[in-house]
Amino acid sequence: MSFKKNINNPLFWSNFLKVAIPFFFFVTIISLFINSWSAIISGDFMAIAEQNFTNGKWAAFWGMKIVISIIYGLWITNKNMK
Numbered sequence: 001m002s003f004k005k006n007i008n009n010p011l012f013w014s015n016f017l018k019v020a021i022p023f024f025f026f027v028t029i030i031s032l033f034i035n036s037w038s039a040i041i042s043g044d045f046m047a048i049a050e051q052n053f054t055n056g057k058w059a060a061f062w063g064m065k066i067v068i069s070i071i072y073g074l075w076i077t078n079k080n081m082k
Contacts, residue, residue: 006081015081020073027065 006012032052033040039047052061 003078006078009081012077012081016073016077019076020069023072024065024069027068031061031065 032048036048036051039045039051052058
């Protein structure tokens with residue numbers, strides 16, 4: 001089926017959420033480990049917040065993960081719909 005036909009199917013969106021949400025959490029956790037490994041190990045949550053979320057950094061942090069998760073979810077769901 002084509003992508004245009006798939007997006008009109010309610011099952012597509014159910015499957016999309018099943019793919020995109022876990023992928024979003026996975027990407028977020030991996031990103032936090034990469035960006036703030038030493039702060040996570042030491043339990044310094046203020047340092048984690050400073051490195052990733054303060055002074056407008058939150059927009060880039062969450063925005064990229066949301067966009068990547070949506071694109072990945074759409075691609076995988078479309079590929080697996082029959």
